[in-house]
Amino acid sequence: MVRPITKLTKSKLFLAFMSIPVLHGCVSFSNDSGFSEVVSTVQNRSDQTPVLHSFKESQAHTQEKIQSLLTTPLMAEDAVRIALINSPALQAALTELGIAEADLVQAGKAPNPALSYVRLSRLDDEFNIERLVLLDVMGLLTIPMKTAIERHRFNQAKLQAAIDILQLVADTRKAYYIAVAAQQSVDSLEQMKEAAQASAELSRRMVEVGNFNKLQYAREQVFYAEVMAKLAAAKLTALKEREHLIRLLGLWGKEIEFKLPKELAELPKEPKELSQLECQALINRLDVQAKKMEIEAKAKALGLTKGTRFINVFELGYAHNTGQDIPRQRGYEISLNVPIFDWGDARIAKSQASYMQSVWQLRDIAINARSEVREAYQTYRATYDMTKHYRDEIVPLRKFILDQNMLRYNGMLVSSFELLSDAREHIASTNAYIENLRDFWINETDLQTALMVKSPHD
Numbered sequence: 001m002v003r004p005i006t007k008l009t010k011s012k013l014f015l016a017f018m019s020i021p022v023l024h025g026c027v028s029f030s031n032d033s034g035f036s037e038v039v040s041t042v043q044n045r046s047d048q049t050p051v052l053h054s055f056k057e058s059q060a061h062t063q064e065k066i067q068s069l070l071t072t073p074l075m076a077e078d079a080v081r082i083a084l085i086n087s088p089a090l091q092a093a094l095t096e097l098g099i100a101e102a103d104l105v106q107a108g109k110a111p112n113p114a115l116s117y118v119r120l121s122r123l124d125d126e127f128n129i130e131r132l133v134l135l136d137v138m139g140l141l142t143i144p145m146k147t148a149i150e151r152h153r154f155n156q157a158k159l160q161a162a163i164d165i166l167q168l169v170a171d172t173r174k175a176y177y178i179a180v181a182a183q184q185s186v187d188s189l190e191q192m193k194e195a196a197q198a199s200a201e202l203s204r205r206m207v208e209v210g211n212f213n214k215l216q217y218a219r220e221q222v223f224y225a226e227v228m229a230k231l232a233a234a235k236l237t238a239l240k241e242r243e244h245l246i247r248l249l250g251l252w253g254k255e256i257e258f259k260l261p262k263e264l265a266e267l268p269k270e271p272k273e274l275s276q277l278e279c280q281a282l283i284n285r286l287d288v289q290a291k292k293m294e295i296e297a298k299a300k301a302l303g304l305t306k307g308t309r310f311i312n313v314f315e316l317g318y319a320h321n322t323g324q325d326i327p328r329q330r331g332y333e334i335s336l337n338v339p340i341f342d343w344g345d346a347r348i349a350k351s352q353a354s355y356m357q358s359v360w361q362l363r364d365i366a367i368n369a370r371s372e373v374r375e376a377y378q379t380y381r382a383t384y385d386m387t388k389h390y391r392d393e394i395v396p397l398r399k400f401i402l403d404q405n406m407l408r409y410n411g412m413l414v415s416s417f418e419l420l421s422d423a424r425e426h427i428a429s430t431n432a433y434i435e436n437l438r439d440f441w442i443n444e445t446d447l448q449t450a451l452m453v454k455s456p457h458d
Contacts, residue, residue, distance in 0.1 A: 027108030027147060033097040034158045041162040045284070045452040047077070050165045051085045052094050062086065066251075070258040076176045076265070079249060083172040084165065086250040093164045100150075100157035107150040110140055145300060152297035159290040166286070166453045168248070173445045175245040180260050181438035182238035185431055187262065189231040192427040193224075199420040200224035223424075264437050267391060271384040272447075274377060280451055281373040282366060287454040291362040298358050302351040368455060376443070376450040383440040390433040398426040 035052045042050055053062075062085055069078045084090065203220040246256050274280075282288060402422045446456035 027105050029101060029105055033101045034154065035094070035097060035161075038094075038097070038158050038161045038165070041159070041286070042165050045166060045448075046169055048080050048084055048169055050090075052097075053091055066255065070255060073259045073261045074176075075261070076173055079176045079245070080169050080172050082249045082251070083168055087168060087248065088250055090164060090168050094161055096157050097161055100154045104147070104150040104154045107146040108143060110143065149297055149300045152293055152300060156290055156293045156297065159286050159293065163286045163290065163453055166449070170445050170449045170453070170456070172245070172248045174442050175241065175248050177264065177438050177441040177445075179238070179241040179245045180264050181434055182234065182241045183260055184263055184434050186231070186234045186238050188427055188431040188434065189227065189234050192424055192431075193227050193231055195420050195423045195427065196220075196224040196227040199424075202420075264434065264441065267384070267387050267437060267440065271381055274451075277373045277377055277451070278370040281369045284452050285369055285450075285454065286452070288362070288365055288369060291358065291365055295355070295358045295362060298351070298355040302348075302355050369450070372455055372457070373447075373450045376447040376456060380440070380443045380447045383436060383443050387433065387436040387440045390429065390436050394429050395426075395433050398422075398429045402426045 032052065039050060042048065051062075066082055066086055069082055200220045200223070203217045207214070207217045242260075246252075251258070402425075405418060405422050449456040
């Protein structure tokens with residue numbers, strides 16, 4: 001039986017319920033779950049524009065765009081465009097925006113009142129009826145703080161979405177460069193195989209006529225065998241790297257028959273000269289911003305935990321009781337948890353430890369960011385210089401030696417084996433240049449990642 005304490009008029013109860021929207025404001029769903037802000041963040045760091053697919057969106061337009069990009073040999077930026085509109089893994093990650101926004105809207109909603117109806121019958125067939133409406137007052141009072149916490153988490157989700165998008169951009173570019181270089185290495189080894197095959201065949205014929213000793217013959221044959229083994233391994237590597245790129249692009253069916261260019265893009269005329277790298281990284285890196293937001297959210301959560309340390313359940317109820325042979329009763333009921341056994345110390349300690357954990361993690365990220373961007377830039381410059389050295393010094397010299405020996409061979413001044421050996425060395429230096437050029441483009445991508453997004457080693 002609920003005992004009446006005093007009268008609660010209908011007008012006061014109505015005013016209590018009408019004050020609920022004033023306490024927490026109005027939080028509603030956006031048109032795109034905050035994706036437009038994500039696009040803005042991405043475009044400040046990349047020339048690409050991501051796409052968020054909806055349930056009702058037709059895939060016909062997307063497939064037409066993909067087909068148009070695959071009609072010609074695929075370039076790096078076109079590969080990135082395909083990944084951003086076609087990667088199912090990215091679309092799955094972007095659904096976190098809708099989840100985070102739903103949590104934000106839910107945090108801004110008032111808790112539903114609880115309705116209770118009790119009918120008690122006695123042995124003399126008389127009965128009492130209790131009607132009770134309970135409202136979670138503490139839930140109402142903490143709505144602003146809970147909304148602020150979820151808003152921070154929603155902002156974190158938008159930053160994480162931008163990180164996921166830019167990480168896919170970096171992964172796709174790197175996979176593209178590796179796939180093109182792998183196929184280019186196969187072509188280079190094919191040329192080396194032809195030279196080795198010609199040398200092995202010539203040595204076989206000379207052995208047959210007695211003009212070549214068995215040791216020299218064995219050397220030519222084993223070189224040819226080693227080139228064939230390297231070629232087989234290079235073809236397998238090219239296949240694996242192409243499949244890796246296909247997975248990032250989200251392609252299947254006839255779409256996987258796309259063509260890659262025969263060569264990597266040329267080395268830029270000049271390397272990038274960047275200053276204040278560490279400052280740029282601390283300001284622009286999204287993982288630093290995300291951790292700062294996490295700290296702000298945990299600070300809000302710590303304040304909420306301290307605010308509800310002693311009172312975390314406070315309910316106010318309106319009571320209306322009727323029964324046979326008794327007058328009608330009205331009143332209200334207050335329900336309050338009494339902190340006898342649990343004073344909230346453990347919850348506060350946990351929130352404080354979680355907050356300090358994020359603070360130390362932010363310091364760790366900041367230290368790593370400064371180091372990673374220095375390392376990335378030095379690696380970028382070193383590979384630029386090495387690639388340029390191969391392009392301007394080693395490969396031209398090997399080509400000059402080959403051309404000169406070709407003239408001497410025509411004048412019967414050098415043997416066929418010397419000419420073939422120089423051809424092999426020229427091909428090998430060309431292959432080394434390809435590998436250095438591939439590493440340069442990969443390191444250039446890592447530098448942008450270290451400056452704008454996160455650690456390139458994660």
